[in-house]
Amino acid sequence: MDIGLRELLIIVGIIVIAAILFDGWRRIRGSRGKLRLDRNLSPYYDNTDAPKAKSKNPTSFLSETENEQEDTPFLSTKDELDHIPSKEEQQISLNLAEEEAQYNKQHSPKPEIDDKPQPIEEVLIINVVALDPDGFKGPALLQNILESGLRFGEMDIFHRHESMTGNGERYFSMANGVKPGTFDLDDIDHFSTRAVSFFLGLPGPKHPKRAFDVMLAAARKLSNELNGELHDDQHSVMTAQTIEHYRQRIVDFERRKLKKKY
Secondary structure (H helix, E strand, C coil): CCCCHHHHHHHHHHHHHHHHHHHHHHHHHHHHHHHHHHHHHHHHCCCCCCCCCCCCCHHHHHHHHHHHHHHCCCCCCHHHHHCCCCHHHHHHHHHHHHHHHHHHHHHCCCCCCCCCCCCCCEEEEEEEEECCCCCEEHHHHHHHHHHCCEEECHHHCEEEECCCCCCCCEEEEEEECCCCCCCCHHHHHHCEECEEEEEEEECCCCCHHHHHHHHHHHHHHHHHHCCEEEECCCCCECCHHHHHHHHHHHHHHHHHHHHHHC
16 A cells, blocks of 8 residues: 555654653653652651651641641632731721720729718617716726727727727727717826717627627626716616617617618
8 A cells, every 4th residue: 555745744743743642641640649749758857947747657647737727727819818907907906906995894884882881870879987986097997998809099989899909890989978078098097087988880880789799798897897887878777678678779770771671
């Protein structure tokens, strides 16, 4: 079979094209294998940017890298990069956050705390009157009330607190029964008075019954040791019945206070 020059050239061209296509296919396949090989082996080699991987198990390394990708935000497109806030936008956000925090702080509901002292509604008074015409002498009086836990303080009178050392809430006070009702400690050696007045205000201590018992004990001690006599707020001699009446007044006051809450 005779082949002409034209047919021969066509056959040679087909062979050349086939060779070119085969070579291109071979190169593409070889580059994919190289990329796949590098991707699998690169984590196990030291480099200047990252430390050598401790694990030599490709499966464990893959799980670690996948976890890192899930936890770390990744920006890969131009649209995502365009949403990175500028320094000015970041400062504006910070300013708005500070203003919102300040507003919430100023307008947040605050617990209602009543710092004002509650007005005294009722006062229990025990007067101790001296039976001696010379009255209670300053040094003896001072020694007696100090032993009962009273301490000199506000308004230049004596006060008894929850603790004998003067700590805790105030239970009751003791004033001079003679005007102006105060004491002068600088002149206590020459001081004398015909009477003193113990008084407990309501509302006052958290446990008014206990405070009243402490006040009554202090008044009795003074009366017994310095020759005095207990009188009520009407200047009548105090009896057991009067004392029970005082305790009942405390009970009634607490009952009224409880009703006001509800």
